[in-house]
Amino acid sequence: MDTALDTIDLEILDILQHDARLAQSALGTRVGLSTAAVNRRMRRLTDSGVITGSAVTVAPEKLGRPVTVIVHIAVESEQLDILDEVRSSFVDCRQVQQCYYVAGEWDFVLILMVRDMQEYTELTRQLFFANDNVRRFSTHVVMDRAKATLTVPTR
Template sequence: MDTSLDEIDLRLLDALQADARLPQSALGARVGLSTAAVNRRLKRLTEAGIILGSTLSLAPELLGRPVRVIAQLAVESEQLDKLDAVRASLVERPEVQQCYYVAGEWDFVLILLVRDMAEYTKLTRQLFFGNDNIRRFSTQVVMDAAKVGLTVPLR
């Protein structure tokens, strides 16, 4: 699959990252293409795996999840089956917003959204203390989310 991008592709992707709800007709007007041409390009970008999906950003503090926590985990064993089991236990939880398997001192870095510290404490007991393969963990509570996003720089 061809993954080379021209300037129109980049402009389409920029527009979609800013607002994924834009109709294809509005996208076409922004980049000088017909709706059908926009449709073809978006289909190609999706089939190439460049567009993974679209999401909606919500305000967690207005939806009962005002506390953002960053947790770092170290595992006892990095055997693939044990790592996969840890990963599966983490990603199935709706409180876990992001989960990264990383190199370095820690094995996993998590971003979690919780109601309060009592909910986080309960979660640590279930996810961390309740898992024999979690050796230790560290917690940072976010005081201010200066920037939150998933946009990819395109230029």
């Protein structure tokens, strides 16, 4: 379902991306609509797939996951069933925060949140070394999260 977004929809999305816990009445006040009108718009945005969820941003270090690792992966075969199996192993791993299938020199880019390098080493054995379709991988340990967001620009 394709949804045409007007300026109020974009403003609602921008506000919610920064504070999804904001009450619909407060949201309505900020965009100049009644609570019922905001509710209808949010329902339409959700039903059309524009809003796909609501989440709280958590500081990983406060939950014992202070190490962020970015991994580039090259596979042996891009045969669909084999590729889907590799993708599934990445998606099913709870430490994988983001998984991208990409074009170029690498086939996948993963962003992982781990306790320490020992946990990451164990994951490399499970996800990469034990998988015959993983040809090679490159690890980048994040030294500083200068910016980490999943917000989508609305303008």
